[in-house]
Amino acid sequence: MTANLYQPINGEIVEVIDESPTIKSFVIAPEREFGFETGQFVELTLPGEGEAPFTPSSSPAVTEKMEITIMKAGRITAQLHACEKGQPVAIRGPYGNGYPIDEFVGKEVYIVGGGVGLAPIRSLFLTLVDRIGDFKSVVCRFGARTPEDFIYKHTLFGSWRELDGVEMKLTVDECNGDWDGNVGVVTTILDPKDVDIENAVAIVCGPPIMMKFATINLLEYGFDPTQIYLSMEKNMSCGVGKCGHCMLGKYYVCKDGPVFTYAQVQKYPKIWE
């Protein structure tokens, strides 16, 4: 008899990191090792309250702990934000397909991210950096509402930018004070000359409206729909392609995704909603 699909693994929050006024990262220690591939997601349960899907933001190379970055957006996320170190939690997963890293080998990896969308991207970034020589380059274009809203400030404004093989530009929608970078939405720092499009893949993750316009730009620059990888945000619940909540056309985002090429989903209406 196979295991119960709905049984979570117990865990505990071992650290809480304030990232921005609305976003926190939670370091979670599961009671046994928990492996995942970058881009896969987990269902995180606050016992007795409910569960919600999140893509871990930590490197998949680390299996005894996992980081999950969460924006206060609904009931469960608000309750999680009120949690402290020592809070018992439970995890199910990992679910879905993750990023097909091996298909990116030898290519320029163009990563466009915004807001809390940098969470899955951080995991991807750490995975790419671990084998940076396999890729022609990693070109990042990240945005946030204001400088304060950037998550992972410490590494984003510091060490990540110094890495060989990585090129990074940041932008904010608006700024009042100390910011020497670009001001404007993330599409304002995209340029067709950023990468050799013929030999590139694009990864887009962020708020739906940002993903929509970034995708439109990328298509205009000449990216083929099969070269654009999107992390779709849908209402994933069971994680195993049964409960139906996350259906996007014929796909179960939880099982067939959450990473899709634009080519897979472009024929369906309202994919950004």
Next chain:
Amino acid sequence: MDTVFISRLKTFLDAVAETVPLYVPRRVDEHYVCVSYDSENGKVPEFNNIRVCTPVKEFLFPLRELAAVFPEPVAPEEVAPFAVFGLKACDLRSMEILDKVFMEEEFEDTLYLVRREKMLVISSDCSDPAESCFCNILGGQSHPEEGFDLNVSAVDDGFIVQSGSSKGRRFLSAHISMFGDVPDALLAERQKNRTATHDQLEKANGAFQLRASAQEVVERGYESEVFDEQAQTCVECQACTRVCPTCHCFYLYDTKQQDYFGKMKMWDSCMRTGYAAVAGGGNPREMLGDRLRHRMMHKFSYFLERYGVEMCVGCGRCVDGEAGEVDIRVLLRKLSDELTDKGRAVAKKAK
């Protein structure tokens, strides 16, 4: 011995009930519901001429169940063997569909699996389909040919019982003394009855025949306004999804008990406004017409593409059950008509 005769249904059902708890149909007003045979206190059992009102999924995937217990996991309660009598061909097809979802390799739902394995399936021929029945439109028929352990057909002066599995054959062998042989005349009568029911369905559903497969009809009609039009008559009661024997959407929620936390699994409905909404506020199917379109696409296109069968058996429960006026047969037929009109328009243009 695969096919036998018995004159009294009660003798047969008593024998089943001696071995396992048995559920049987009982008429309540114009419908049948399933009741425990024990609770019938020796009443004459009924042979339902039509499907029971409630879907068979209730036995396999209950409205609400405890899906997991933590932090200390608890083994699920043992499911004892049980039998259900009176399932129709459409019910058996619906089980085949649910099996695809819940018994999918690598993603087996053990909650479903244990019940499925413990269930003795006793089906029967449908002899008086309701006005809403349209299994024939979707390639179904009124009598079961597979998917049962035992099947019962009413004939003059008695019943033909046929086994369809090793479980069924074992039952017949173990109770051989209560059955008699089936003369050819009775088999001919069974065939005659089946043909009559088939003809009745064909006649009743003449107006709902489709010009192409349901898949082609919904796929080519994807942009049609028919979905929005039909949705105007929907009152969002969600009854269509509850009584549907193939709809299997569910919702997981967490509970806090005195000494454990629980995850509950409960039926949900894709026709509910917030069904697909995400925490960030987005809702891909906020409009009722979009939800109806998705439901039809899921049934006749997406599910077929993934599992090789349509997710509708034409039982018509949704037509009977819903409080509004959405009729799946009308919807498909309207899309089908549009398809022909479109075809004509294109052909005309081409000329």
